[in-house]
Amino acid sequence: MPELPEVETVVRGLRQHAVGRTITAVQVAWHKSVEKPDIDAFVAGLVGRRITGADRRGKYILLYMDNGMTMSIHLRMTGRLFILPDGSPISPHTRLVWTLNDGYDIHFDDQRKFGRVALLKPADLAVLHTRLGPEPLDGLSPILLAERLHRRKIAIKSVLLDQGAVAGIGNIYADESLFYAGIHPQRPADSLSPDEIARLHDAIRHVLASAIKRHGTTLRDEQFKGLEGRMGDNQGYLAVFRCTGQPCPRCGTPIERIRLAGRSTHFCPRCQT
Ligand SMILES: [Zn+2]
Numbered sequence: 001m002p003e004l005p006e007v008e009t010v011v012r013g014l015r016q017h018a019v020g021r022t023i024t025a026v027q028v029a030w031h032k033s034v035e036k037p038d039i040d041a042f043v044a045g046l047v048g049r050r051i052t053g054a055d056r057r058g059k060y061i062l063l064y065m066d067n068g069m070t071m072s073i074h075l076r077m078t079g080r081l082f083i084l085p086d087g088s089p090i091s092p093h094t095r096l097v098w099t100l101n102d103g104y105d106i107h108f109d110d111q112r113k114f115g116r117v118a119l120l121k122p123a124d125l126a127v128l129h130t131r132l133g134p135e136p137l138d139g140l141s142p143i144l145l146a147e148r149l150h151r152r153k154i155a156i157k158s159v160l161l162d163q164g165a166v167a168g169i170g171n172i173y174a175d176e177s178l179f180y181a182g183i184h185p186q187r188p189a190d191s192l193s194p195d196e197i198a199r200l201h202d203a204i205r206h207v208l209a210s211a212i213k214r215h216g217t218t219l220r221d222e223q224f225k226g227l228e229g230r231m232g233d234n235q236g237y238l239a240v241f242r243c244t245g246q247p248c249p250r251c252g253t254p255i256e257r258i259r260l261a262g263r264s265t266h267f268c269p270r271c272q273t
């Protein structure tokens with residue numbers, strides 16, 4: 001599932017290829033990809049609108065329109081956005097196509113159909129912002145992170161995956177962050193010392209910023225690609241995620257894998273306490 005660095009990679013592509021353009025047509029191939037409003041209102045609300053900005057909030061892509069509306073896109077499991085010359089063939093997994101006035105189309109491909117697109121009024125956008133926790137790379141501080149962990153008895157990894165606690169972190173970057181912080185994923189969140197919280201804060205920022213520089217992580221089974229079809233490079237730099245049995249890059253102990261809250265969790269049993 002695309003997480004913060006992958007979504008950020010797509011947003012950077014949209015800033016280059018979509019912002020400043022006007023949407024001239026919208027084609028909906030799979031109705032359920034549109035969460036709200038209904039299809040007619042969704043299409044009518046977008047055609048003729050100029051895209052004035054592209055942003056990211058957690059794992060949401062936000063495209064701002066010139067009339068104050070915002071289109072949100074959540075890629076979920078397999079959603080991908082591609083910029084293609086106008087009239088490019090539609091793949092069997094294409095769910096939506098936005099035609100732009102510069103000779104290009106944006107295709108929303110989504111093999112498993114969990115991705116969702118919505119057209120939001122300012123009030124809806126405000127709700128989305130309040131539902132999500134702080135941005136790890138813009139606003140999160142050790143003090144704020146400590147507040148989010150306070151009195152939470154559940155495993156620290158589960159809190160990191162909670163989008164209302166901290167926005168944008170998923171399974172890959174939760175495991176990687178906990179490794180660099182030297183914290184065992186099953187530790188109760190409220191048991192972390194101030195030093196450990198500071199280390200975790202630094203690790204989260206380091207892991208996410210590095211992955212953005214490498215255009216995200218493309219796992220073999222999920223095949224993340226950026227807007228121009230480019231795969232990420234970060235998969236070659238993962239320390240523990242899906243490295244079960246391989247030596248820990250710090251101490252050489254084989255990386256272990258457990259199930260935690262229904263998710264595969266990878267860690268070094270020696271470095272992470
Ligand atoms: Zn180790």
